Amino acid sequence: MTRAVVCAGLVAIAVPAPVAAQSNDRLQRLEQQVNALQRAVFPGGDDRFFEPEITPERALPQDTSPQVTTSALTDVLARLEAIEGQLARLTAATEVNENALSSVETRLTAMEGSDIAAVTTSSTGPASQSSTTSAGPSGVIAVPSDNRTSQTAPASSNVAAASSSTSEPAAGPSPERLQAVQGIAKPATGDAGDDEYTYGFRLWDAGFYPEAQQQLAMFVEQYPNHWRTTYGRNLLGRAFLDAGEPRAAATHFFDNYQSDGNGARAPDSLLYLVESMIALGDTRRACIALAEFGESYAALAAGRLADMYGDLGGRVDCN
Template sequence: MAMKWKSAGGAVTIGTRGRNTFAGAIGVALVLVATPAAAQSDARLTRLEQQINALQRAVFPGGDERFFQPEITPEARVDSQTVNPPATTTALTDVLARLDAMETQLARLTAATEVNQNALATLEARLVNLEGGSPDLAAATPAPTGTIPVPDERVELPASSNTSQAQASSGTNGATAPSPERVAAVQAIVKPATGDAGDDEYTYGFRLWDAGFYPEAQQQLALFVERYPNHSRTTYGRNLLGRAFLDAGDPRSAATHFFENYQADKRAARAPDSLLYLSQSMIALGDTRRACIALAEFGDGYPALAVGRLQSMYDGLRGRVDCD
């Protein structure tokens, strides 16, 4: 049956063969129009899959198939559907399948990231406990802006740069000589030799303090602070020097060193510790006013530490004084 086509020049009759040719041309035109969009979408999906695979290998190096399939692309997957694809498979179902695979990969990567973050947090907490505190945490807190009154009296450093190691380790202060037993016990404390002279001096002072040899620790730590004023351990040395006096029953001298350490650098690792020990020294001296000022300064300047590493000490000191 012929088909008539009306044009500006008159009616045109198209036969059955011409009609088939016309329909085929229309179909080819539609395919040509749809092909660029489909090719562009397929290219974007392929690029996303490649990027996720690269990220996947960074999270799971080695390509262990226990965690993921090394390649998730429709062309590389060999299963019953690929070998004998169902008759109903279309471009849309293929895209949906690839999106499902990408979502699975993203979920797996997200879970792996959370696991890694938790493991790192646990490891960091263990390191903090081993080292007795986190320098970075104190450094990250804002510097306090208040003013702490200077202790009434200041003491000279008990050791100078000319003090020999033998004199520092013996605990001699010019008044009484230590007993032979004490000298032997002090000499049994090993001074490390790691190649970092400043760190070795501090560690030796720490070992003396930890063993209960407070006069010897005072001299050693004072020697370290004087010789290495810019060392990363200096803030630890000043704070520990104050503790050596405090533990020896001299809270006034201890307060001087705690105050100096806090004033030297309020962002230093042991500045907040010294502020709390300053408050403790003031409590020991019966100076409630200065003790409360130090506690208020700590609470305002180091809120993270007040509920973190130093919370127990902070709460304990607040319970010993009435600052209302």
């Protein structure tokens, strides 16, 4: 009985063996087909080819070199370049404005000086025309060809007048005058230029105007750069003005003012130019010179030369 049961069990176990083996083969075949289908539909359809949707962050290779933040530096450099460009434009504009102002000042000075310069310039050759026209005020001051011509003009005219009437030579200075002139001592201080000027001043102060004219003209010619030259030119004009020759005086006054407007006696010469124009009856140029003095030498107009400035202003109507 027992043996029969065991045999039956063995038969029962042995019967499904081919079926199990067959099922296993079928499973393996199905798996292969699924894998083949998966490879066809989804190439690389396993972990080796499909990356997961969520993966841990990969560590980037670290650069050990120092990193420079260029954004801030770039902004600073750009702003600096903009500032430099603005400064360059402002500098250029400033230079243009300065040049324009300088040009305007030069033109204004030339316009103002042209009216005063007309005091010493004739429109058709002053020296030759003045000798052929009347002695009345013409509104234009004749300019002598040089100092020596203006100084010797009276003597030459006297000689011409004498020769036209008689053959006797013109009378020279009297012995008394020569002796008086010789009595004027010439200083000897070691400064030759200053000595020549001082001698001319002494001659003028003593009333020897022709002799003072010659002496001062010689000083101005020989010492054009001496510190006394501005005094010499001004005093030379006064020697002519005091001698009753306002035209020649105006020439020297204007020359002193024009040669060195900052000279010690340039403002004095400008006022004496006004006086010369008043003596000639030339109100227009007298007013121009008076206005120029008030504008250029305002401090002196209220200081050292205030009396002379006020007196001349009262002698001429510039309204």
